[in-house]
Structure formats: C-alpha cells, structure tokens
Amino acid sequence: MLVAQGLSKKFGDLTVLKAVSVEFRSGEVHALMGENGAGKSTLMKLLAGLYQPDTGTITWRGQPVYWRSPMEALAQGIAMIHQELMPIPDLTVAENILLGREPTNAWGWLDQKLLQAEAVAWLKVLDCHLDPQTRMRDLTVAQTQVVEIAKALGRRADVILMDEPTAALSDHECTALFKAIRQLCQRGVAVVYTTHKMDEVFQLADRITVLRDGEWVTTQPASDFTPASLISHMVGRDLATVFPALTPASPEVVLEVQALTREPYFRKVTFQLHRGEVLGLAGLMGAGRTELVSALYGLLPATSGTITLKGQPVVLRNPADALAHGVGMVTEDRKGLGIIPGLSVQQNLTLTALHRFTQAGFILGAQEKQVSQAEVTRFKIKARGLTQPIRELSGGNQQKVLLARMLLDAPEIVILDEPTRGIDIGAKSEIYALIGQLTAVGKAVLLVSSELPEVLALSHRILVLRQGDLVIELAASAATPEKVLSNAMPL
C-alpha cells in the first residue's frame, strides 16, 4: 500500500538514512526496530512528509508521491503520532480530536453537539470511554496517546505512524493501547511503530524491519525472529542485556523516611535506604512513585512526615537543598526537567557542579573543559565535541550527560526515575553497569522503573506502591514479576 524505495536523507554531512526500501501493507502492524540513531524516526518523518527525501521515492496506492508538508500527507491519509505528544492542553478531548475540522454551520457557529458526538464515536472505535469534555491536561499519558490516535482516525488515516507510543506507558496501559492498535488493523489501517521494548514487539508486530546506522538490514515476519536474533540484527553483533552482579549492601542507614505524605500522591510512606543498596520502586503509572522521589529531591516537598539523612532530620524545600545534603536525581522527563536544549554538552554537564570549577564566581574554563572531556570519555557520550548543543544528541546520550551532571556533584544518594526510558539497548546496558559501579563505591540508589525486568534484576529490595500507598516490601530473592504486579494492581 505504502512503499518506500531507496530513501536517503542527509543532515549536513551526516547521512542518517541510506537507500532504505520497505513496503507497508494495510491491516498489518509493522515494527521499525533499531538502536537510537538507526534512522527509524527519520524514515517515519519522511513517510509523513515532515522531511523530504534527498533521493528515492515514496509510492502511495501505486502512485509516486512527493509530500512537501505533513498536511499534504495527512490529506492523503497518512498520520503521524509523535514521541512527544502535542495536544493543546486547555482544550477538551473532543476539541482536540476534531481540531482543525470542527463541525460548524454556514455562519461558522460551532456545533457542540455534533462535536461531542463525533469525538465519542471515534473514541468508541478504540474501545475507549473517556468523557469528551475532559480537558487534555487532566489526562494520563496513555489516555492522551489514545486521543491522538482517535484524532488520526478522525482524519480517516489509512496509515498511522507511531514513534515510540509506549515509551511513557505502564504495562497495564500498554495492554489497552495494543487493543486499540488491533482494532485499527481489523479496519484495514496500517500501523507502523517503533519501540525499545523487546517483549511488546513480539506481542504486537506482524512484521519487523530492522535498521542499523541508517541502513536497511532485514524485513521479516515477527514470528521468524527470536529476541536474541532481533537484537543481534539491531546491534550487528550478539549482545545480551547484562545486569551487573550486585554487591551486598551495608547495614548503615543513609536515608530514613517516616510517614511521608503529600496528598493526593502518596501517604504515610515509611522506609529505609542503606549504603551501597539499590532500592527499587515499582508500581503502575500514577501510583505516586515519581511524586515520592520528587519529594525526596525537594521538587515537590512533602506536606507531612520526616526525612532523615545520615541521622539528621532535614527539610528539603527545593533541589538546591537536596543537593546540598548529598541527594542527586535524574528525572523521568529528560526534555522538560533535564536538558537545557540551547546549551552545549559541556555546559549541560557541568551545570549542577559548576561551583566546583569557579573562583569567586569566575569559571575556570580550562578546568571545566578538562573535567567535561574526562566525563564524556568515561560515559562514552557520543557527541561531535563538547560545544555541540545537547539537543542534537540522541536520547541515550542526553541521558548519559544528565547522569554525569548529577554524579559530578558527588551525591551520596542517587535517585533515578526511569533512567532507561526511550534509550537504546547499548546505552541501557551502560546505565545498568553504572548503577552496579555506584553501589560498589557505597552510594545508595533509589530506582524507579516501569520495566519490571530492570527493577527485579537491579534492586536489592523492591517497594511496591499502589495508588499512593506503600503496599509491600519484597527482597530481591523473593520478588517475581507476578508478585510485584499483583500487588501493584488496584483492587
């Protein structure tokens, strides 16, 4: 139905896509797999008209096409849902679904009734029963995702391109999204999507295309792959995700949390964190994990309860307080709460610990540069140079810069909120190894992750949160995915 033939794309001197040919069929879920920088997003953006190919052609229903803008592609029935969703937060669900083609009468008067009805109809196709009057800002990420799909459907899209739709979703929400995607395929829609989650490719995809370094590697039915063979195609070598062996934690308590509460996110949470320990926080989206660790970093201060650091009760009103007490954090929102897009790799890297390279406020440039270079080498950050703007780096490399930024300030307690979200397998393994190294030198790590295998393999102990309550503490040896999930699910 939609055929890409020999598509190439260059940005400056960098070739991001080299003569890629793929065919997409109606009614199939076609997964594009590859490491960050393999060219998946670029291929999608070419198909959706966001970029124009340098060479090669796109054929749509037997006709060669050339789209100058996403609007032209959309008019022909090709819609793209971006990794970073772009809803208009203060409009309602219905207004977002029908954005740009609101039903009006001859005078331009908005027909609210028809608007609601049509929105409900499209949501129903996806088996979703959201109130169309809800404001977008009140929705969860998964719900927003579904609304975006409904919006694409409403425009009668025959091909829907989804760039990492599940990156921000919990397992539970993924299931709902997959159901919606299957509904689409039954209606003959072709779904093209990318993901970094292995298990879901095999659950969902009919066919898989693997890209590596901008080149096409293979296209085969999903059933012809095994996870191991898929990974080796992606990285070009055999690579198992290796979790580091855990060194035993020391009995010394570095952080003690007593009845910590901030309604409506979490309440009466009590636990201890030891030197050299990885404490995993598991739970569904909205269980209050992010809010809890944000309280420990002073981002969203708790309203009651106590935090004791190394025997001293402390009040953390803002991140600067937390850092001064030796608590560092890398948040889950890399773009919103992590990088300063316009600043360079070096300037981002040294932002938190800049005071270490200053004298009376003056930055010692040579020293800053030297330390940055050492960190870039240590973390294997792939960048053209220290002065490259961080926004041009891939997600995995941005994440490594943020980790380096936090660790440069030498915190005793390290909070990692979804540290591997949306990054490729190579970078993931490196971050796993890093967590192992941190505990080996006596740092304590609080790890929030929606990927269960990750939490299970990396943690000494696991705390499960459910709707703001700490429901159970599991020793790593006793924790199984089933046990964690059954405790995490609302009753």
Next chain:
Amino acid sequence: MKFNRDFFHRFGIIFVLGILITALSVSTESFGTLSNLTNVARQVSINGILAVGVTFVLLTAGVDLSLGSVVALSGVVCATFAHPSQYPVLVPILLGIATGGLCGCFNGLLVTRGGVAPFIVTLGMMTVARGLALIFSDGKPVANMSPTLTNLAGDVAGIPIAVLCFALVALAASVFLKNFQLGRHIYAVGGNENAARVAGISVTRVKLFAYTLCGLLTGLAGVVLAARITTGQPNAGMAYELDAIAAVVIGGTSLAGGVGTILGTILGVLLIGVINNGLDLLMVSSYYQAVIKGLIIVGAVWLDRQQARS
C-alpha cells in the same frame, strides 16, 4: 572569528550594517568623517547601556518595558541632588543608579515571588516610575545641575565619556555572561527554567539578579542622559525601551530566552544608531524616518532568521 553557527547567526546583521555603512559613505559626504562617527557613537551609548541591561532580562525569557520611565526617574533623582556645591558629585550619580536598581529589584521581586508575568509587572513599573518622576520634579525639568556633573557629558582624549561608559558596561557584561557562574545560570534559566531548578539552580535568585542589574544600568543611562541635557527631565526617555529591545532582538537574542550574546546586542545597537544617523544626514523627514526604521529593523531580523534556518 570562527565560521561556526554563531557567525552565520550574525551574518544577516553584519551584512545589513555593511551595506548601510557603504551606502551612507558613498551617498553623503559627512557620514565617514571622524566627527560624525564620534557623534554616532555618542548617540548610541544610552541605548547601548539600556540594551546591554535588558539583554540580561530577555535571556531569562523575561522582558522589561519600564526602561524609558526609569531613565526619567533616575535622571530626576540625580538632578535633584546635583545642584552646585550641594553634595560631592558621586552622590547624585550613585543615587540615580540606585534608583534604577531599586525599580529593577521591585520588578524582579514581583516576577519571582509574586509570580506576575514580566510584561504586566514592567508595564506597571513603566507607569509608576513615570508618575514618580513627575511627582519628584513637580512636573518641571530639574535644572541648575552642578557643572562637575554636566561636564561628564564631555570627552576624554577625544572619546565621549558616555561612549566609554557603554564600552565598559558591554565588555564587563560580555565577560560576565561568558565566564561567570551566574552568567551561565542566566542562560540555563532562560533555556529551560524547570530543568535549571532541577539542576539545583535558584531560579528566583537568578531572575532577581537579572532585573536588578537591568535596573542599575537603566539608572546609569538616566544619569548619563541627565548630564548630557543638563536637566532632570520627567518626560525624558519616552519609548526608549522599544529601541533597546529592538536592538537586542536584532542582535540575535531570542525573546523566548536562553540564546543571545552581548556582541550581538552591540551590533543591534550600532545598526539602529547608523539608521538614525543616516536618515538625519539624508534629511529624510521624520515621518518617513519612522517608517523606514521600522522596515529595516524587521528586515534585518527576517534576514537573520533566514540565515539561522538554512
């Protein structure tokens, strides 16, 4: 200068500035003369000092619309304490600068602690400062300034003191933004305020600093102006903020914050100064001057954005 992105970003302005200077040198006899160039430098120095100050605020993704009024208020305060043999000459100068700093500090406090949008806060200050200038001066120009102070409008070794002021301020600001921790923090806050907070930066402190510094420089501009016109004029400085902000934006500073340099601001200030001077020399009527100036400003920024995009 290296041929990096920065260079191309400024290429549009340099290009326009080059064309203007060449055209004016050819079409008028007086443009290229030393006395006229000194005159241009003198004329741009007040706008230059204001533009440098407001660069700090714009970099934090804020805005300051009160510049013109605060210039007037600072000038009036300065002139009030500058009658002959009243106080040492440093007193009125420092009081004028401090007045500006106080206004800026108020702006900063309302923006950070009060959470009011910078546009609104500084729009309010624009009216309040103008009102205060009229109250303090009883609506009349404050004359009878000590010659020690008004002599500061003169030259040192052929260079106007106002120009030296501007050059010194610009140099210090440039070094500060590039090489000081607080300078780096200004870019971080403007580039992504929430991420800056997470990185342990006190956003409040950074913004408060930017507005206060902008105020202090506005106060300085007020003193320089009062010395030049030998009076504290409550009606002085009308719409000065527009020329200053235009110069900064022409110089490549983003209104969204986080991007921009003092060098760019200086180029923007020069461009506006050359346009004003050139149109005067060509004896263009002031009605047409306004139209032409507006078109050139928008055109220069448009060219700059085209360069940045390619």
